[in-house]
Amino acid sequence: MKRFAIGVDLGGTNLRVAAVDDAGRLLEKTARSMRALGGRDAVIRQLCQDARELAARHGSAGTCVGVGVGVPGILYLEKGVLRRSPNLPGWENFAVRDAIASQLGLPVRVDNDANLAALGEKWRGAGRHVASLCLLTLGTGLGGGLILDGKIWHGFLGMAGEIGHIPVVENGAPCGCGSRGCLETEVSATAIVRKAQALLAAGATPALAEEVRRGERGAPLTAELVYRVASAGDRACRELFDSFGKYLGLALAGLVNVLNFPLYVIGGGVSAAWDLFSPAMFSELCARSYVFAEGSTRVARAELGADAGLYGAAALALGSAA
Amino acid sequence: MKRFAIGVDLGGTNLRVAAVDDAGRLLEKTARSMRALGGRDAVIRQLCQDARELAARHGSAGTCVGVGVGVPGILYLEKGVLRRSPNLPGWENFAVRDAIASQLGLPVRVDNDANLAALGEKWRGAGRHVASLCLLTLGTGLGGGLILDGKIWHGFLGMAGEIGHIPVVENGAPCGCGSRGCLETEVSATAIVRKAQALLAAGATPALAEEVRRGERGAPLTAELVYRVASAGDRACRELFDSFGKYLGLALAGLVNVLNFPLYVIGGGVSAAWDLFSPAMFSELCARSYVFAEGSTRVARAELGADAGLYGAAALALGSAA
Secondary structure, rough: OOEEEEEEOOOEEEEEEEEEEEEEEEEEEEEHHHHHHHHHHHHHHHHHHHHHHHHHOOOOHOOEEEEEEEEEOOOEOOOOOOEEEOOOOOOOOEEEHHHHHHOOOEEEEEEEHHHHHHHHHHOOOOOOOOOOOOEEOOOOOOOEEEOOOOOOOOOOOOOOOOOOOOEEOOOOOOOOOOOOOOOHHHHHOOOOOHHHHHHHHHOHHHHHHHHHHHHHOOOOOOHHHHHHHHHOOHHHHHHHHHHHHHHHHHHHHHHHHOOOOOOOEEHHHHHHHHHHHHHHHHHHHHHHHHHOOOOOOEEEEEOOOOHHHHHHHHHHHHOOOO | OOEEEEEEEEEEEEEEEEEOOOOEEEEEEEEEEHHOOOOOHHHHHHHHHHHHHHHHHHHHOOOOEEEEEEOOOEEEOOEEEEEOOOOOOOOOOOOHHHHHHHHHOOOOEEEHHHHHHHHHHHHHOOOOOOOOOEEEEOOOOOEEEEEEEEEOOOOOOOOOOHHHEEEEEOOEEEEOOEEOOHHHOOOOHHHHHHHHHHHHOOOOOOOHHHHHHHHHOOOOOOOOHHHHHOOOOOOHHHHHHHHHHHEEEEEEHEEEEEOOOOEEEEHHHHHHHHHHHHHHHHHHHHHOOHHHHHHOOOEEEEOOOHHHHHHHHHHHHOOOOO
16 A cells, blocks of 8 residues: 655745655645745644645545644654744744644644755655765755754754854854854855855945846845856855855864764755855865765765755655655 | 673773673773783783683673773774774784684674773763763863764764864864864863963963973973963963863864754863863853753763773673663
C-alpha cells in the first residue's frame, strides 16, 4: 500500500501546502499570501482546508498518513507549541499541532522551518547521498539546520542550528540577537543592503547610485539589485560579495573543523549570488580548515529551492528521510 | 557476573594503563615515561605487559572484557590504524589495534584521546547527568571531543571535534594547522607563553620579568608561572587571562548557538586557571549567545583530570558509557 503526506510551510509571508508521496514525488502544491488570510485562526482554517483538499484529490496515491508543518520559530517540540516566532506575531505559545490535528483528525508533527528545509535537502535534494549535513539558508537573515545520521539535531532546548549567530567579526555590526558581528550581520540580504547603503553614502558606487535613482519610481535598494550591479562589473559591489564569501567561508571552516560532516548545503534566495561569493568562500575555507583541504568535504548549492521545507515537512510526517 | 576493562592513554609524554570496572571504579593505574620506553615496539610490549598484569591482578573484579586505547592523532577507526599523529612521530599508518590484540588475545578498540576524555567525562565526570556534551581540553594546544546522545561523534573522516581550529581572530597569529587566529592560538598554554613573551619584550610586566630572572637557574617561562604572577595581582598578566577567557567565550558562543548541548566541559592543565579566565569567558558567552543567556546551558570544569581518558578508554571497551 502506498503512502503520502501533507507538507506545510507556514511562513511569515506565505502559507504553502503540498502533497508528497513516500517516493518523494511532490504531487501538488498550493500557495497563499499570509497577509490576505488575516489572523491566526483564519490561517489554520485555510491550512486545514488546503490539506483536506489535497488529501482527497490524491487519494489514489495511497493513504494520507499525516501532516508535517514547518514554522519559523522556536518550538516546544513534544507539545507542538510555538514558543517564540518573530515572523509570526501573535502566535506565541500557540498549540499549532493540536489546533491542526483537531480539525483534520490526522497525526500532525511540527518542527522549525530551517530544520525541515535541511531534512528536505537530505531526503530529496543535495544531501540525498549523505547521512549528515548542515544547511545554511541565506535570506533576510541566515538560518540553519543540522541533519545527523539522517535525523534533525534539535539540541536539548530545540534551539540547535543557529548558524546565523556564530560570531565572525569581533567588533562587528549589532545583531538582532543582542550580540555583534554574528554571521548573519555579514552574510544575508540585510547585510548586503546595509553595506550597499554605506557604499552609496560614501559615493563609492556610481553605478548602483544610478540604478537606485532609476528605481525610485518603484524598486527599492535590494540585495538583488546590488547583485545585478556587481555582475555588470561594478568593483565596489563586487567587493561586497567577496567579503560576504569570505565570512561565509570563515564560519564554514569552524563548522567543518568541529562537525566533520561530508556536506554543507547553501540555500535560500541569496544563494543565487553563488557565482559572485563562492570563490572567496572556497578560498577562505581552504585556508582555514585543513579538514576541508583534505579534499572530501563538499560545499554545494541547495537543489530544492523554496520547496525544501515542503519536502522536509512531508518527510517528517512520513518518517521516511533516513 | 561482573566485568571490567583495561583503559590505556597512549600519550606523547606518558603511557598510562588502568583497570576500570563496569561500575566506573578505577581499580588501579600505572604510568610510565614514553621517552624511557624507547621506540614504538617497546611501547606496545610494555603496554601489553601492564595490561596483562592489571587484568590478572583484578581477576576478582570479574571478567576482563577488553582493552580501550586512546591515541593523540587521527585514526582509520574501523581498522584501528593511526593515520596521523604529530605527537607520536614514527607511528604513522601503524596498526595500533592489531598490534595490541595479537599480543593480548583480547578485543581492542582504539580512538582519539580527546574523544575518549570526552567519553570519560560523560560516563563518570562532569557529564554523567547529560546525554550530550562538548569537552574542550586546554593544554599545550586545545583539543576537543563531542558526545552526542551518549556516543562519540567522529564525523565522516574521524576528524570531528577540532575545536582548537575554530577561527576566532580574523588576522590572528599563525596556527600549526596552516590557518591564522584559530582558537588555540588564543586559548592554550602556548598562547599564554607567546603573549607573555611579548609583554616581557615590551617591558610591560616587571613582576613577570623578575620571576623569569629568578627562574633562570632552572624554571623556564611557563603558563603556570604567568598564572602565578597574574594571581599575585600583576595587571598585564591578568589581562592576558581576560583575553584568554574572552576568546574562549566567543568560541563557546558559536558552539552553543549551533549545537545547543546542555553542557560544555573545560578540562586540561590550563583549566586550573579557571578563576582568572572564567569571568571574561562567561561575560563574552552571555553577550554573544542568546541561547546561553536563556539560562539552562552549563559550562563547567572537568572532574576527572588526567584520568578522563582512562575512564573513556575503559568505557569504550566496556561499551558502557550510555
